[in-house]
Amino acid sequence: MIEYRIEADTVGMRLDKHLRKRMPNVPVSHLFKMIRTKKVRVNGKRAQPEQLLVEGDVLTIRGTEEQLTLAERPKSDRPPPPPPPVDPSRLVILMEDDWLMAVDKPSGMAVHTGSGITGGTLVDYVRAYLGPKATRNDFTASPAHRLDRETSGVILVAKRRPAMVHFTEIFTHGHPKKRYLTLVKGKMPRDSGVIDLPLAEHQQTAESKARRGVNMQEAVTRWKVVRQSSEAALLSCTIETGRTHQIRRHLVAVGHPVAGDKKYGDFAFNRDVRARWGLKRLFLHAERIEFPHPEDDRKVVVETPMPSELKDVLKRAALL
Secondary structure, eight states: OOOEEEOOGTTBBBBHHHHHHHHHTHHHHHHHHHHHHTTTTTTTEEOTTTTTTTOEEEEEESHHHHHHHSSSGGGSOOOOOOOOOOOGOOEEEEEESSSEEEEEEEEESSSSSSSTOSSSOOHHHHHHGGGGGGGGGEEEOEEOOOTTTTEEEEEEEEHHHHHHHHHHHHHHHSSSSEEEEEEEESSSSSSSEEEEEEEEHHHHHHHHHHHHHOOOEEEEEEEEEEEEEEEEEEEEEEEEEHHHHTTHHHHTTTTOTTOTTTTOOOOOHHHHHHHOOOOOOOOOEEEEEEOEEEEEEEEEEEEEOOOHHHHHHHHHHOOO
């Protein structure tokens, strides 16, 4: 039996991630099986993989680390090959201190590895830049929020666990103010507006849908016309909720799809703007973020200008 108490450096970490760090030689599938079969308990109660650890929590794990390490390791649990090396000098850092980094992510760079993405992610670049300083007190620097692969702009990276806990709290409750620039099809009906339209949970499982139906989540997007032509509009958008692909899904729902959007957009319009204006990517840029600093809650504002390839598109569209 393994039993120990959670200390301050581990506060705020998910249970499953903590177990993987604590016992790196134990197959991941076996760790999840132990949680599922109640062989891992927190304060004597059944544990959940996603629960956040609190200082003073007592973890109890049935078995010894040696026994767990000898568990059969399926092929799927073999560690993946290391990602290809990246050049950290390509990382555009907008702000950095002991707590966080603000990075200007280019379009086409994924934030994390995933399906079909094996390397060259924002995580790879950040950790290559930080080197040995990427890990501190068992926490490795990680992005504090999401940004779609094809979206460019500012993204925050937590360098310390307390910073990640802070950002998780403020992003969950919608406190940071994020502003995006986007080019959309058509003429907007007025100079500004609000899209208050619930969106289906993006990653809801089939089992969950069958059990309780589609889970609709509150979603609010505010937009303002920056420039308008007869064919398209450049909008400034702020979001009061952080749903997956929120701006893209909201704008197509009101009849103004984002230019270059291969998933939700108007494909004929996309072909046209590519041929006439040279748009080769999603026209969505995270221009500005305002948030309370994790150290003392002082207001911080980070901005990054629109990339040159998007400015060139606006010039050809007579919108700049």
